[in-house]
Amino acid sequence: MSEVTRFAPSPTGLLHVGGVRTALFAWLVAKQTDGKFILRLEDTDQAREVSGADQHIMDSLQWLGLQWDEGPFRQSDRLAIYKEWADKLIEAGRAYTDPYTQSELDELREKAKVEKKPFLFRNHRPENPPKWDGKQPLRFLSDPKVYKWDDAVMGKMSSGPEAIDDFILIKSDGYPTYNFAHIVDDYLMGVTYVIRSQEFVSSIPRFLDLYEALKITRPILATLPVVLGPDGKKKLSKRDGAKDILDYAKDGYLPDAMFNFLVTLGWNDGTTQEIYTRDEILKKFDMARVQRSGAKFDEQRLTWMNGHYIRNLSIEKLFKLSKDYWPSEASKFDDDYKKAVLSLVQERLKFLAEIPELTKLFFTDLPVDKSLIKTNKKLADIEQATLSGLLKSSRGALSDSDFSVEDLSNRLNQLLTDTYQSPAILFSLIRIATTWAPASPGLAESLHVLGKETTLRRLDRSIEQF
Numbered sequence: 001m002s003e004v005t006r007f008a009p010s011p012t013g014l015l016h017v018g019g020v021r022t023a024l025f026a027w028l029v030a031k032q033t034d035g036k037f038i039l040r041l042e043d044t045d046q047a048r049e050v051s052g053a054d055q056h057i058m059d060s061l062q063w064l065g066l067q068w069d070e071g072p073f074r075q076s077d078r079l080a081i082y083k084e085w086a087d088k089l090i091e092a093g094r095a096y097t098d099p100y101t102q103s104e105l106d107e108l109r110e111k112a113k114v115e116k117k118p119f120l121f122r123n124h125r126p127e128n129p130p131k132w133d134g135k136q137p138l139r140f141l142s143d144p145k146v147y148k149w150d151d152a153v154m155g156k157m158s159s160g161p162e163a164i165d166d167f168i169l170i171k172s173d174g175y176p177t178y179n180f181a182h183i184v185d186d187y188l189m190g191v192t193y194v195i196r197s198q199e200f201v202s203s204i205p206r207f208l209d210l211y212e213a214l215k216i217t218r219p220i221l222a223t224l225p226v227v228l229g230p231d232g233k234k235k236l237s238k239r240d241g242a243k244d245i246l247d248y249a250k251d252g253y254l255p256d257a258m259f260n261f262l263v264t265l266g267w268n269d270g271t272t273q274e275i276y277t278r279d280e281i282l283k284k285f286d287m288a289r290v291q292r293s294g295a296k297f298d299e300q301r302l303t304w305m306n307g308h309y310i311r312n313l314s315i316e317k318l319f320k321l322s323k324d325y326w327p328s329e330a331s332k333f334d335d336d337y338k339k340a341v342l343s344l345v346q347e348r349l350k351f352l353a354e355i356p357e358l359t360k361l362f363f364t365d366l367p368v369d370k371s372l373i374k375t376n377k378k379l380a381d382i383e384q385a386t387l388s389g390l391l392k393s394s395r396g397a398l399s400d401s402d403f404s405v406e407d408l409s410n411r412l413n414q415l416l417t418d419t420y421q422s423p424a425i426l427f428s429l430i431r432i433a434t435t436w437a438p439a440s441p442g443l444a445e446s447l448h449v450l451g452k453e454t455t456l457r458r459l460d461r462s463i464e465q466f
């Protein structure tokens with residue numbers, strides 16, 4: 001059966017990892033069943049709205065490739081519809097005007113607290129509520145009883161009458177509450193499969209009550225467990241260093257890697273496989289295999305996965321993606337040179353924002369940093385004069401190389417024999433002297449890309465320093 005799913009964020013902030021995972025699962029269910037994925041912006045809480053959040057949400061979804069088939073709908077455009085449905089409930093005797101002022105309500109709440117009883121609005125239903133004029137809140141006349149339902153992830157669920165109360169349908173500002181509006185919208189938009197995060201699970205009995213009052217067949221309900229912080233205890237928060245999704249995009253995480261990471265955040269196919277193509281995911285994803293307990297957000301795993309995706313890119317593709325990440329010094333160099341540099345660092349590159357740090361040495365002579373010798377265990381105790389002598393021999397051996405990788409490798413190996421040194425000493429020294437970095441890609445490959453002129457110039461400069 002084709003399922004209609006939706007992502008229904010409130011534009012009250014930036015889209016974070018947990019939110020976008022909900023969208024991804026909803027998108028997957030729709031695509032897997034040849035159904036529809038709807039985007040609905042639930043902008044009924046005017047006070048909490050953050051300007052620009054709606055655009056941020058849409059940009060995030062599009063970056064990840066989660067294109068919606070319908071929408072974006074905005075609840076603020078649909079106030080007349082909620083009013084119409086509120087009238088239906090009034091007519092059916094299932095909604096009434098809340099006559100209380102804020103201070104009267106506070107008093108009732110306070111009294112319940114003193115009596116150590118839970119406050120339930122339905123215990124204070126007014127006897128003759130005034131006709132609803134839109135200035136006071138409109139409340140649902142609930143039916144407190146046992147509710148049972150099947151959750152596509154959580155399994156069999158039930159709740160008792162204590163979970164039910166007369167909640168607000170329409171606020172005094174004329175906007176509907178989430179509890180009311182989403183039910184009406186899901187119905188009118190033909191949503192068959194509702195996927196949302198765990199924070200709503202305690203409200204589901206109220207939704208079931210409302211479905212019954214409106215005589216609406218309830219959709220399939222699926223509750224996703226929360227995304228936990230790296231300690232696996234608390235819900236993931238900004239403090240755990242979790243960035244919003246477009247920050248990862250800016251840092252040069254690839255949408256395919258993020259897609260793969262998010263889908264395996266709380267789901268697996270029963271094997272230990274971690275890397276899946278989008279097609280594989282579309283074939284294998286199954287809501288019934290989403291784990292019921294919280295899924296731990298592990299940024300290192302995301303970064304590892306991203307490195308995997310980067311290593312599998314062709315150089316042409318990687319070069320295209322790297323456009324905005326080059327250090328300023330690179331502007332003087334041509335595309336072929338940059339591609340050669342990229343193929344050297346591709347193996348180690350985990351996200352594109354690392355490009356400047358990893359490639360700078362190929363574009364500019366960095367200041368000579370002698371501390372790299374001091375901190376290298378093998379080199380630290382060798383006399384400066386010896387080091388300088390080794391560099392001179394190296395310069396001599398390299399000065400008539402054609403600088404092909406093969407010739408460089410041969411000469412470097414010959415140098416080991418001639419100087420009676422180990423690679424750990426000689427190659428580290430040459431590496432430091434030519435790249436001023438403690439580590440770099442293969443030495444012959446690096447020197448090949450740097451070219452003869454730069455290599456010899458850097459060697460000369462280093463020899464001078466010792």
Ligand code: GLU
Nearest residue numbers: 008009010042182195196
């Ligand atoms: N507007 C709700 C939120 O952003 C949506 C919950 C739902 O998907 O029904 O949390």
